[in-house]
Amino acid sequence: MTSAFTFNASACSGCKACQAACKDKNNLPTGVLWRRVYEVTGGSWQRNGAAWNNTVFAYNLSMSCNHCLHPKCAGVCPVDAYSIRPDGIVVLDTTKCIGCGYCAWACPYGAPQYNPETGHMTKCDLCFDNLEQGLPPACVAACPLRVLDYAEAVSDGGLQLWDIPAEKHPYPLPIYSHTQPRLAIRPHATMSRTENRSLANLEEVRPRLPSSWEEAPLVLYTLLTQMAVGGFWAMTWMFPMLWSLVQFDATVLRLLPALLIGCSLSAGMLVSFAHLGTKKNAWRVLCHLRKSWLSREILFTLLFGLGCLVTTMQMFQHYTNLGWITLTSLLGFCLIYSMARVYRLPAAPGWNTWHTNVEFLVTTLLLGLSSMMPLLVYEANLTGIQVLPSRLPIIHISILILSLLELALMNKRTLRGLLQKARIGLIVGAVLLAAFGFMGFSIGVAWFGVLIPLVVLVEEGLGRWLFYQSRLGVVHAR
Ligand code: SF4
Ligand code: SF4
Structure with missing residues (x-):
């Protein structure tokens, strides 16, 4: 037999005894609310001749997991x-x-809440300890009007949310849920009204989420990892010809790009590790490969790192194994694919499109090409080997095409705002620089070699930042 919360919105007075009882029983710190009472208000006063008609309405909705x-x-x-x-x-x-x-990120109801004091996530467990003793959940026991309850079989006349399409869920519940919430609500008479509807106590019920600054390590992780994968792909195409023509021991030349890739990947892994609330449990991250894309992303990060290490050791011995290079490149592709899947969540519809996959791939290629270009220019100038005329035009045209693709893929919903405008300006800058480089690649090669990666890096950094901000926008809009 399964249990479900039932809630009679037509009789709730909004006293919040349920919210307080839950907080008290579970000893929740400030800012963490497993049960929240949403206060919805709407309507207005309208003039009708000499009279004023009142269409104001209000109702409450008590929600937890x-x-x-x-x-x-x-x-x-x-x-x-x-x-x-x-x-x-x-x-x-x-x-x-x-x-x-x-x-x-994945829950559309803001149910899992982070406890900064303990460093882990917390959420409602329907007081199963009470249930096992034949007692009701604390919130149910505290409700003075008996409008909050739990039941194994739910009485008729209510909205049984697991039965109705998400778009029929009452405000402010999200309309993009794919979780089939086990909750039955007897609706308030005004629940279907939409005029001036808003959440009066948004600040109280808003789930505690990390700010954009707290998410900065994840921004860095995605950027650095994508740069490492793209750098590996670019290295395998850009450098072998130059290295094969060098007359002296080219070990240092071979190691320079590998060093950049290794440093990007290690720094990315370190910052993402630093972001964890409970680091001592980090060894468990591969425990859910069967279902979790985050587990798979971490597995592919480790395997790609291993592939890079083996390839670097082979390069030390001036030995190239195409099999290893292909395998490592494929592992890099799997890493970028799983990274995109991590962000494709039904709870964040703006991300849950094929755009995310393509954007991540484009970013990887852009960062890889632009970060390897200065090294190629440096090594070509150092050795005097004429590889730039055959390589640079292709690099410039690729950067140009990828930047245009990036521009085309931009999410129209987030086009407003100064940061987004700055990003568009930077992409246009990268396009122009790449076009100039393509047209006159023999002039100012060193400048382009430094400027293009800088512009791409800042642009991509802003892109990631806005990506994370759009998540906060999704959750805060509830
Ligand atoms: S997805 Fe459903 S079960 Fe999971 S935390 Fe959210 S409300 Fe609870
Ligand atoms: S490990 Fe991450 S996803 Fe799993 S419960 Fe903790 S915070 Fe949530």
Whole structure:
């Protein structure tokens, strides 16, 4: 038998006794609310001749985790910290959690909440300890009007959210849920009204999410990892001809690009590790390869790193194994693909499109080409070997095409704002620089070699930053 919360919105007074009882029982710190009472207000005063008609309305909605039939939180967690009990309650094992915050991205209801004091995620467990003793959940016991309850079989007359399409869910519940929340609501008479509708207590119920600054390590991780993968792909095409023509021991020349790739990848892994709330559990991240794209992303990061290491050691011995290079390149592709899948969540519809996959691939190529270009220019000038006339035009035209693609893929919904305008300006700058480089590549090669990667790096950094900000926008709009 499975249990579900039931809520009679038509009789809720908004006293918030349920919210307070939950906070008290679970000893939740400031800013963490497993149960939240949303205060929805709307309507206005309208003049009708000499009279004023009042169309104002208000209702309350008490929400916590809905112990969904298809809990996305459980599917994405890389350490498999979520489990579904036989009675349907979705439980989080905080002793396994690494505090990565990914389940909070995936849940459309803001249910998993990060506790900064303990460094891990927390959420409602339907007081299963009470249920096992035959007692009701704390929130249900505290409700003075008996409008909040839980039931195994839900009475008719309510909106049984697991049964109706998400677009029929009452405001402010999201219309993009794919989790089949186990919650039944007896609607308030005004729940279908939309005039001037808004959340009166947004600041109170807004889930505590990391700010953009707290997400900066993830911005850096994606950028540095994409640069490493793109750099590896670019290196295997750009340098072998030059190295094969060098008359002296070219070990240092061979190691320069490998060093840049290794440093980018290691720095990316370090900053993402530093971002975890509970680092001691990091060893568990490969525990959920069966379902979690985050687990797979980490696996491919490690395998790609290993492939780079083996290739570098082979380069030390002036030996090239095409099999290893192809395998490492493929692992890099799998890494970028799983990275994109991590961001493709139904709870963030703006990201959940093929655009994300293509954008990540384009960024990887852009960063790889532009970061390897200065090294190629340096090594060609140092050795005096004439590889630039055959390589640079292709690099410039590729950067030009990729930048234009990036421009075409930009999310129209986030085009406003100063940062986005700055980003567009930088892309146009990269296009112009690449076009100039293509037309007159023998003039100012060194300048272009430094300027293009700088412009691309700043532009991509801004792009990632806006990407993370759009997530905060999605959650805060609830
Ligand atoms: S409401 Fe969110 S946290 Fe709760 S089970 Fe559903 S997806 Fe998971
Ligand atoms: S490991 Fe990450 S996804 Fe899993 S419960 Fe903890 S914060 Fe959520």
